Amino acid sequence: MSEWKAEQSTTGFVQVRGAREHNLKNVDVDVPRDALVVFTGVSGSGKSSLAFGTLYAEAQRRYLESVSPYARRLFHQMAVPEVDSIEGLPPAVALQQQRGTPTTRSSVGSVTTLSNLVRMLYSRAGDYPKGQSIIYAEAFSANTPEGACPTCHGLGRVYEVTEQSMVPDPTLTIRERAIAAWPQAWGGQNQRDILVTLGYDVDTPWQDLPQKQRDWILFTDEQPVVPVYPGYSPEQTQRAVQRKQEPNYMGTFSSARRHVLYTFSNTQSAQMKKRVQQYMLSTACPTCHGKRLRRESLSVTFAGLDIADFSALPLKQVAALLQPYEAGTETRHAQHAAHDPAQVEAARRIAEDLRARLAVLLDLGLGYLSLERSTPSLSPGELQRLRLATQLYSNLFGVVYVLDEPSAGLHPADTEALLTALASLRSAGNSLFVVEHNLDVVRRADWLVDVGPQAGEQGGQILYSGPPEGLKQVEASHTRRFLFPPQAGRPATAEPREPAGWLELAGITRHNLHDLTVRFPLGVLTTVTGVSGSGKSSLVSQLLKLEVRSPREKAPTEDEPETADELLAAEGDDRDQGSGALAFSFSPDAAPLTRLVQVDQKPIGRTPRSNMATYTGLFDHVRRLFAATPEARKRRYDAGQFSFNVKKGRCPNCQGEGFVMVELLFLPSVYAPCPVCHGTRYNDKTLEIEYNGQNIAQVLGTTVDAASEFFADEPPIHRALTVLREVGLGYLRLGQPATELSGGEAQRIKLATELQRPARGHTLYVLDEPTTGLHPADVERLLVQLQALVTAGNTVVVVEHDMRVVAASDWVMDMGPGAGDEGGQVVAEGPPATVAKAKASKTAPYLRRFMG
Ligand code: ADP
Ligand code: ADP
Ligand code: ZN
Ligand code: ZN
Numbered sequence: 104m105s106e107w108k109a110e111q112s113t114t115g116f117v118q119v120r121g122a123r124e125h126n127l128k129n130v131d132v133d134v135p136r137d138a139l140v141v142f143t144g145v146s147g148s149g150k151s152s153l154a155f156g157t158l159y160a161e162a163q164r165r166y167l168e169s170v171s172p173y174a175r176r177l178f179h180q181m182a183v184p185e186v187d188s189i190e191g192l193p194p195a196v197a198l199q200q201q202r203g204t205p206t207t208r209s210s211v212g213s214v215t216t217l218s219n220l221v222r223m224l225y226s227r228a229g230d231y232p233k234g235q236s237i238i239y240a241e242a243f244s245a246n247t248p249e250g251a252c253p254t255c256h257g258l259g260r261v262y263e264v265t266e267q268s269m270v271p272d273p274t275l276t277i278r279e280r281a282i283a284a285w286p287q288a289w290g291g292q293n294q295r296d297i298l299v300t301l302g303y304d305v306d307t308p309w310q311d312l313p314q315k316q317r318d319w320i321l322f323t324d325e326q327p328v329v330p331v332y333p334g335y336s337p338e339q340t341q342r343a344v345q346r347k348q349e350p351n352y353m354g355t356f357s358s359a360r361r362h363v364l365y366t367f368s369n370t371q372s373a374q375m376k377k378r379v380q381q382y383m384l385s386t387a388c389p390t391c392h393g394k395r396l397r398r399e400s401l402s403v404t405f406a407g408l409d410i411a412d413f414s415a416l417p418l419k420q421v422a423a424l425l426q427p428y429e430a431g432t433e434t435r436h437a438q439h440a441a442h443d444p445a446q447v448e449a450a451r452r453i454a455e456d457l458r459a460r461l462a463v464l465l466d467l468g469l470g471y472l473s474l475e476r477s478t479p480s481l482s483p484g485e486l487q488r489l490r491l492a493t494q495l496y497s498n499l500f501g502v503v504y505v506l507d508e509p510s511a512g513l514h515p516a517d518t519e520a521l522l523t524a525l526a527s528l529r530s531a532g533n534s535l536f537v538v539e540h541n542l543d544v545v546r547r548a549d550w551l552v553d554v555g556p557q558a559g560e561q562g563g564q565i566l567y568s569g570p571p572e573g574l575k576q577v578e579a580s581h582t583r584r585f586l587f588p589p590q591a592g593r594p595a596t597a598e599p600r601e602p603a604g605w606l607e608l609a610g611i612t613r614h615n616l617h618d619l620t621v622r623f624p625l626g627v628l629t630t631v632t633g634v635s636g637s638g639k640s641s642l643v644s645q646l647l648k649l650e651v652r653s654p655r656e657k658a659p660t661e662d663e664p665e666t667a668d669e670l671l672a673a674e675g676d677d678r679d680q681g682s683g684a685l686a687f688s689f690s691p692d693a694a695p696l697t698r699l700v701q702v703d704q705k706p707i708g709r710t711p712r713s714n715m716a717t718y719t720g721l722f723d724h725v726r727r728l729f730a731a732t733p734e735a736r737k738r739r740y741d742a743g744q745f746s747f748n749v750k751k752g753r754c755p756n757c758q759g760e761g762f763v764m765v766e767l768l769f770l771p772s773v774y775a776p777c778p779v780c781h782g783t784r785y786n787d788k789t790l791e792i793e794y795n796g797q798n799i800a801q802v803l804g805t806t807v808d809a810a811s812e813f814f815a816d817e818p819p820i821h822r823a824l825t826v827l828r829e830v831g832l833g834y835l836r837l838g839q840p841a842t843e844l845s846g847g848e849a850q851r852i853k854l855a856t857e858l859q860r861p862a863r864g865h866t867l868y869v870l871d872e873p874t875t876g877l878h879p880a881d882v883e884r885l886l887v888q889l890q891a892l893v894t895a896g897n898t899v900v901v902v903e904h905d906m907r908v909v910a911a912s913d914w915v916m917d918m919g920p921g922a923g924d925e926g927g928q929v930v931a932e933g934p935p936a937t938v939a940k941a942k943a944s945k946t947a948p949y950l951r952r953f954m955g
Contacts (some may be wrong), residue, residue, distance in 0.1 A: 117158070117503075117534075121187030124160075125152040126563035126834075133568065134552060136193060136503070136534045139525060141548035143539070143582040144566075145878040146847070147558030147834035150538045151507070155197065158536060159505040160184040162195030192503070193534060198490050199507045212414060212474035214486070215464070215493050218244070220457050221474065225410050228428075228450035229403040238399060243410050245395035252397050255388035259395040262367065262383045269321055269359045269382045273310035281309035282320070284359045284382035293331065297354045299340050300329045306337070323358045330354075405450075411475070417923050419470030422461040428454035463492045467524055468517040471615075471636040471923025483704075483846060484512025484875075485635070488521070495524055500532035510541040511875045514634040514904050515949040518543050540878050542585060546571065553580050559806055559834025585879040599913040599934040600627045600893070604693025606649075610684035614641040615927035618684075623900060625693050627913035628893050630903045632938075632946045633930070636922030639902045646869050646900060649687050651699045696898065698866040702853045704846030704875065711762050711840035712748060715832075716803065719856045721823040722746075722837070725802060728794055728817065735792050744789055745799045752789040754780035761840075784838075803838025810837055826855045830888055831881045847876025851885075858888060864896030874905045886911055909946070910935050910953035917944045 116133040123129050126149050134140045142150040161184050212218030222243040231237065242249040251257030269284035277295055285291045295305055303316060330350030332340050343350070357365070359382075366379045387393040394401055394411035401409045406424055413421070427433035428450045464470065467488045478486060487509055494504065509525070510518050518541065525535055539545060553567040556579045567577045574580055575587050603626030611619040615638050623629060623646070631639045689695055707718045716722035726745040729735055735744070744752035747759030757763050757777035761784040776782040783790060783800035790798045795813065797805075805813065807827045814820040827833065830851040835844075844852070850873055857868070873889075874882050882905060889899050893913075903909055915938040919930040931941035939950040 115191075117192050118188075118190040119153075119157065119186060120189070122153060122157045123185040124156040125149060126559055127152050127157070127185075128563040130563070130565045132552060132565045134536070135550050136191065137529065137532060138549035139529055139535045139537065139547065140550045140552060141537050141539050141545050142552045142554060143545055143878070144554035144562065145558055145581050145880050146831060146876055148554045148556075148562035148878075150552075150554050152563075153552070153554060154505055154536050154538050155199065155507070157184045157186050158189070158192065158503070159195050159197050161186065161189050162192055162503065163197075165192070166194055193501055195503045195505055196494065196499070197505045197507075198487055198494070198509070199505075209478045210474065211418075211472050211476045211478070211481075211489060214478055214489050215460070217457065217460060218414070218474060220453060220460070221410065221413065224450070224453045224457070225400075225403050225405055225413075228446050228453060229405045232402050235399065235402065238403065242400050243396065243403075250396055250400055252388060252391035252395055254390035255395065257395045259388055259391065259393040260385045261388050262364070262385050264321075264360045264363050264383055266317065266321060268384050269363065270309055274308050276308055277303070277305035277320075282359050284363050284379065286362065292333070293354055294356065296331045296333055296340075297327075297329055297356045299335075299337050300331060300344060300354075301327065301356070302341070304337075319358075321359045324361065326355055326357060326361075328353050328355050414474040417471050417473055418461055418464055419923070421474070422458055422465060422470070425454040425458050425461075429458055460492075460496050463495045463524070464489070466520050467492055468513070468520050468635050468922065471926075482512050482640075484509075487511070491521075491524060495528060498531070503534040503536055504528060506535065506537045506539075508539055508541075508876060509537060510539060510544050512635055512872060512904070513541075514632070514637075514945065515543060515906065516945050517635050522547055540874075540876070542879065545582070545586060551582075553577065553582050555579065555581060557834075558831070559808065562834070581878060581880040597911075599936075602627050602914065605690040606693065606696075606898075607688045607690070608645055609686045609688070611642065611645050612684070613645060614638065615923055616641050617927060619927065619929070621916065621929055623898070623916075624914045625689075625696075625898045626893070626896065628889060628899045628901070628911075629914040629916060630901050630909045630912040631916045631918060632903065632909055632950075633918030633926065634922050634945055637918040637920075637926035639918050640871060641927075642916075642918065643869055643871065643900060643902055645685060646867065647699065647701055648685060649696070649699055649867070651696050651867070694865055696865050696867045698863065700857055700866055700868050702850055702857065702868060702870045702873065704850045704871065706841050706846075707844065707849045707852055708841035711760050711842050713841040714803075714838050715807075715827070715835055715844070715852050716837040717748075718841075718852055719823055719827070719859070721820055724817065724820045724823075725814075725837075726799075728820075729792055729799055732792060732794055738788075738792075740789075740792065745785075745792075747784040752785055754784055754786050756780065757784070759784045800838075804836055806834055806836050808833040823855075823859050826859045827852070829884065830855045830858070831877070831884050845876050847873075850875075854885075854888065858892070862895045866892075866897045868892060868897060868899045870899070870901045872902050872904065874903065874908060879907070882907060906949050906953045909950055915946075915950075917941065917946045919943075919945055 115136050117136060119130070119132045121129050121131065132153070142154050144150050164183060210218070212221065219240070222240040225243050226238060226240040239249065241247045244250045245252070245257035245259070255261050264284065270281050271283050272281065275281035277298060280291065285294050298305055298320065303320065304312065309317065330344065331352055331354040332343050332348070332350055335343060363379045363382050366375055367383065370376050391397070391401065394409070396411060401411065403409070405413060416424070431451055469485065469488055469492070472485070481489070487506070491506070491509065509521055513521060522544065525537070529535055537544070545551065548571055550569065551567060551571050551574055552565060553574060555562050555564065555566050566580045567574050571586065574583050577583055602624030605622045606625055607620065607622040609620045611621065619642070621642065631643055633639050707713055707715070716725065723742070726742040729745045730740055730742045740752070743749040747753045747761070753759030754777060756779035761777055761780065761782045763775055763777050780786070785800055790800060792798060794802070797813070802810070802813075807824050811821060811824040811828060811833070814824065827835070832848065832851055832855065835848065841849070850870070854873070873885060877885060886908060889901070892899055901908065901912070909915055912935060915932065915935050916929055917931040917938055919926050919928065920943060931938045931944040931947070935950060936954055938944060939947050939954050941947050
């Protein structure tokens with residue numbers, strides 16, 4: 104038997120038999136190794152279930168089994184893919200788009216490991232001040248005790264508290280909680296009672312207490328332990344103290360500052376951290392000026408720059424700066440050579456290595472990033488390309504890379520570079536399994552696996568597996584229609600609409616935009632185009648600062664940063680914020696906007712507690728229906744009983760999450776289904792109530808498509824479901840947790856939530872690359888929705904790379920000409936036909952192909 108298998112697996116194919124993960128219909132498929140294999144199909148058809156859920160998951164499982172029984176046990180709760188067998192599967196590396204915001208503090212330098220080399224460069228080849236001995240590479244990292252600035256512990260910022268920050272309202276007394284920074288509830292009362300014992304007046308307004316007392320209460324490092332008599336008046340307390348009466352307990356005093364700083368650095372709870380943070384002020388560290396390193400480390404320079412300044416340069420500039428060192432033509436260093444040839448040689452070698460690695464990043468169009476740039480501020484596409492570059496110079500072979508839409512966020516001009524990178528991974532002897540919608544990538548595949556025909560239940564079949572040309576014969580395929588369009592790929596374009604006035608933004612200064620003035624047409628669909636890094640997002644984000652007449656509605660995810668890491672990341676982003684000279688003005692003929700809505704790809708929630716049904720508001724109606732059933736009324740259950748966020752009806756074990764968090768040693772923690780409610784989220788009593796034969800958990804488990812039939816007679820629910828189907832989400836389950844949704848799905852849920860509101864007009868919608876994750880067939884549907892918004896009197900501004908969307912818009916603003924410092928200008932603007940002719944535009948040649 105083994106002989107037969109050996110022969111099978113040398114045929115160069117991975118053979119999948121009986122795959123049933125998610126919606127896959129017990130499918131068999133053979134895909135070649137050492138090839139670029141692209142998985143296509145409408146969203147929800149099952150591409151990821153096959154590429155990631157089956158092939159990658161199985162490779163991962165085998166790898167773990169081979170390492171250790173210990174790891175195997177840890178992963179016991181991880182789902183084993185539903186598949187009969189897979190033969191010939193190499194080890195796999197997944198380069199998946201990040202779902203949700205990464206919370207770990209990492210940077211471009213750390214993800215690519217380039218920072219290690221740069222530290223080595225400074226350690227071995229840096230210029231040291233006279234008399235300073237050489238320091239180790241680790242001392243150039245702010246994350247090590249050797250390197251971190253002692254004042255700010257490597258954070259770059261110092262956090263302080265002041266009387267104003269901790270006592271926001273000085274007219275209150277201590278009893279009235281003047282010291283807002285103290286703990287709430289019992290903790291705060293305890294501190295108050297301690298002050299009473301100590302003889303402080305807790306019933307005089309804070310501002311009338313002597314300054315010396317106020318300072319002690321807020322700032323002392325002393326922690327006296329004193330008898331506490333809760334419930335006693337100040338007089339009774341003093342008497343008890345004098346009589347040495349037995350106290351209820353001994354209490355330890357902690358000044359407000361001590362409490363805030365201690366909690367900030369020690370608490371495990373993000374919520375606690377967030378609470379105390381509001382009483383802290385942060386400023387750049389006075390010792391390192393935000394550079395995070397100790398003085399000795401910063402005194403070492405290379406090419407005249409300390410390592411912090413070096414890390415702030417765009418990668419393109421780093422490569423240029425290192426060129427003479429690699430070539431040995433750097434003169435100042437060469438003079439050094441007389442007394443230190445070892446240093447020159449070290450510089451040459453490290454520069455050579457760094458430049459080889461940088462070249463890959465520049466090829467992938469990422470030369471505008473800097474090493475210090477924090478990863479949470481990168482788009483998912485940028486992050487994926489960074490990871491891809493890291494793989495490219497890791498020289499692995501014989502592995503299969505599984506990628507999720509690597510072209511996301513890429514201008515067609517950048518996609519060329521991506522394809523070259525993928526080709527070199529393949530020629531190094533690797534296999535590439537790529538889930539992709541971009542037709543430029545699909546066309547270049549060696550092999551296509553088309554999944555469909557539709558999404559969810561109506562998908563999950565392999566419509567085709569073979570070289571691209573063969574798909575031409577497959578009638579059921581939606582991909583075919585776009586890959587082999589009947590007439591030369593030119594969709595009929597309607598006449599562009601006339602703008603109903605203009606909105607001008609003057610003085611835009613943000614990232615690579617410097618005092619830019621632009622105007623956006625109103626009442627039309629505008630697309631903002633340009634290569635990756637040209638400044639599209641930076642420009643469009645300024646629109647969100649517009650104060651509209653009715654207060655801007657905040658999406659539920661636009662939380663304050665939750666953890667210190669997020670806070671740091673957020674602060675990092677805003678460091679270079681403009682001077683605030685930004686000005687908005689409307690042309691005289693314009694009807695001013697009354698609402699501003701951002702429809703972005705941020706998750707609709709960070710925990711399984713949020714889902715599509717809750718986010719869209721549709722679940723409120725469903726809960727009311729359940730509360731109105733005769734049995735619920737008999738038991739006096741209200742709508743709250745059917746919420747998994749309310750105590751009475753939910754499962755007490757998982758508190759309605761349906762999942763419990765399993766902490767894994769050395770590995771990211773995972774969610775596992777709750778053993779008590781088996782993932783239903785509710786207690787048994789609640790589950791006894793049925794509406795038309797289904798309990799609340801079953802309703803949450805049905806797809807939008809199925810629910811649309813089930814709730815056909817309930818207009819508000821049916822309406823919401825219809826819109827969700829129209830944006831192509833009919834395959835999602837109502838209760839699908841926010842953590843399981845892709846960025847594109849989250850964005851379409853937000854869009855659907857908007858679309859189901861009664862039409863109001865005069866709203867400005869801002870969308871960043873809404874076609875990410877969408878099959879061309881889904882893009883068509885999305886376009887219909889966007890056009891409908893414009894027809895209803897709204898203004899839509901979209902950042903987009905998909906030329907079909909650009910061609911179908913009324914107005915185009917093309918940013919460029921290049922990325923980073925080489926971008927930041929409006930290169931061309933006007934109706935698509937005008938921009939398609941613009942000479943300086945990198946977008947024009949691609950747009951032309953789509954113009955009628
Ligand atoms: P595609 O990659 O083609 O967009 P997916 O493979 O992600 O499609 O999804 C295929 C089907 O499986 C969809 O109906 C989707 O809702 C479902 N699905 C995806 N992820 C999960 C999951 N974690 N649990 C259950 N069903 C899922
Ligand atoms: P696009 O949307 O066209 O891809 P961006 O507006 O994201 O371009 O970026 C324009 C420039 O601003 C790039 O040089 C980019 O590196 C820089 N940039 C973008 N976001 C940040 C940030 N959060 N912090 C620092 N620089 C940024
Ligand atoms: Zn410092
Ligand atoms: Zn439970």
